[in-house]
Amino acid sequence: MEPAEDYLKEVTPLGEDDCFVIIHRPQKRGFEYPLHIHPEFELNYLEGAKGALRIVGDSMEEIGDKDLVMVAGGTKHAYSNHHCAAESVCEITIQFRADVFDSILNTRHFKSIRQMFEDASKGLVFSSDMLDRIIPELKKLTKDDSDSFHSFLHMVEILKILSSDNQMRLLSSENIVDGFSSSENEKLESILRFMHEKFRESIMLGEVSRSSGMSEASLTRFLKRRTGKTFIDTLNDIRISQAVCCLIDTSASITEICYNCGFNNVSNFNRIFKKRKGCTPTDYRQKYEKSRFKL
Incomplete structure (x- = not known):
């Protein structure tokens, strides 16, 4: 077995003084990303990428026109264009550290978010009903850069809404994070x-x-x-x-x-x-x- 350092590891743009970062690519041709891990949590929304292949742990699914997933830090995931031939794909990615919430995650107010974070180790895909509800908030967040404090509060509100999705699905049957080459x-x-x-x-x-x-x-x-x-x-x-x-x-x-x-x-x-x-x-x-x- 090779050491863990040989594993493909993404270096995210999250700085030491950042609570979270938003990556917004409104017009991206296809969506291809090799199997990788990173220590940060990631919420990833794709629009217009129908036919692309989403891989999370041992789960592999062809996605529809709209797809929203959350993965915990260390969870292996990848994307492949597969059958996606779209000229323009919209991507909104939010990356954040779970330790930002360490002092409050065990309170009753964050109970549903804590459970969602635990489940995200296997990858979570959110329901179509939740997509209808949360997409406007995600798009609003990409434009809400005038006040970083209120942007963070908006992001927390988004997490709270997502945690109420009783039709979110676990993707991987187990979290496969290892040291293979x-x-x-x-x-x-x-x-x-x-x-x-x-x-x-x-x-x-x-x-x-x-x-x-x-x-x-x-x-x-x-x-x-x-x-x-x-x-x-x-x-x-x-x-x-x-x-x-x-x-x-x-x-x-x-x-x-x-x-x-x-x-x-x-x-x-x-x-x-x-x-x-x-x-x-x-x-x-x-x-x-x-x-x-x-x-």
């Missing part, structure tokens, strides 16, 4: 990317091993060592992540979602979905519909 991280990203591109098909271990230049045995050991999962579990996690997005964002039937996400029969889909999410796809959709925000 950059080359191994790149290899893992390449394997996961290939599996995501092929997950709708009857993809086999041999096909993935050939694409990675590894034997089937080596690939199996590599995935187990890097993710703690077998090949089929890794593939099913990708398929279930996509199914969750379809259940929330589309009106497609359970059967349609089953086959569109690469499962070969509905009973098998239901069994695997329930094992990972604790309920059937039908129940998951019904729970989501019942708890939508009333804006």
Whole structure:
């Protein structure tokens, strides 16, 4: 195992005397960023990047036109253009240190924010209803630079609103922060990317091993060592992540979602979905519909 210093680490623009920084790129062509970590928390909003691939830990999802995620410091994440061919993508990124809140995070007033920060170690994606509510506030914050104190208070208010989203989703099944070399991280990203591109098909271990230049045995050991999962579990996690997005964002039937996400029969889909999410796809959709925000 290589030392942790070999891991790709982003140096953020957050200065020693900054509580937070805002990076606003209103017209960016595509969105590509390799697998990396940084010690700061990050809230990242993308608009117009439909088809881009978002990677957080062991989660890999193709995003829609609007996407808002939070990752804790040390959580591995990346973006790839994938199927995004947009000429103009709007990006708003807020980076901040959690220790700014150390003296108040354990108070009852910050209880929901504290829980959100803990969950962000696995990555959080916020619901479409929350997006409708919070995007105007994010865009307002990019223009609110005349008074840094009030800008900070506005940022805290945004965090409080986000923490009330009872439909935010955990992304990674576990926070995978380790000391593997950059080359191994790149290899893992390449394997996961290939599996995501092929997950709708009857993809086999041999096909993935050939694409990675590894034997089937080596690939199996590599995935187990890097993710703690077998090949089929890794593939099913990708398929279930996509199914969750379809259940929330589309009106497609359970059967349609089953086959569109690469499962070969509905009973098998239901069994695997329930094992990972604790309920059937039908129940998951019904729970989501019942708890939508009333804006």
